[in-house]
Amino acid sequence: MRIGELSRRTGVPTRLLRYYEEQDLLHPERTGNGYRAYGESAVQDVQQIRGLLDSGLTTEMIRAILPYLCGPGEIHPPPESVTPGTAALLRDHLDRIQARIDCLARNHDRLSAYLAAVRPADGKSADG
Known part of the structure; x- marks a missing residue:
């Protein structure tokens, strides 16, 4: 899906989605013409990022723990990764x-x- 659709589905402005990408929180693929292409899982990723930001975490903290989140409220980092x-x-x-x-x-x-x-x-x- 393109960035506009992700924005509509999550309620997050495209400007913020680009910022999340700059902060290494989202990783869209690029199409041949340079457009961002997001997979279906990006909807949940964005919702999770929003929830973590709303709870007061910084993008730096989110970047550190995001790879280990298994869903809302679930974090399972391997001890050696922390x-x-x-x-x-x-x-x-x-x-x-x-x-x-x-x-x-x-x-x-x-x-x-x-x-x-x-x-x-x-x-x-x-x-x-």
């Missing part, structure tokens, strides 16, 4: 995620305490 640099990159990202989780939990607790202090006991607003 270099110390890749492991450190992923550990650092996990630490940043945990810091955000901790911050969100604190904010959740503070907002819950604030709402408990200001709302009437029946849970309705004063003007409702």
Whole structure:
């Protein structure tokens, strides 16, 4: 399939698909006239890339783990393929995620305490 069809099927603009190729995340073949040609599996690949980007991973991290993904939520890298640099990159990202989780939990607790202090006991607003 050509890039326009892949874009329509995934909802990802062609500009981003070209960027994913530049970042070595997608590997289309080239036809005789130079057009990109994507296989059917590119649809799932793009969806997986989008999901990983949406979860906060960088293209560098995705490039490191993408070859070992077996589907959404499944990663099976052979131990010898995870270099110390890749492991450190992923550990650092996990630490940043945990810091955000901790911050969100604190904010959740503070907002819950604030709402408990200001709302009437029946849970309705004063003007409702």
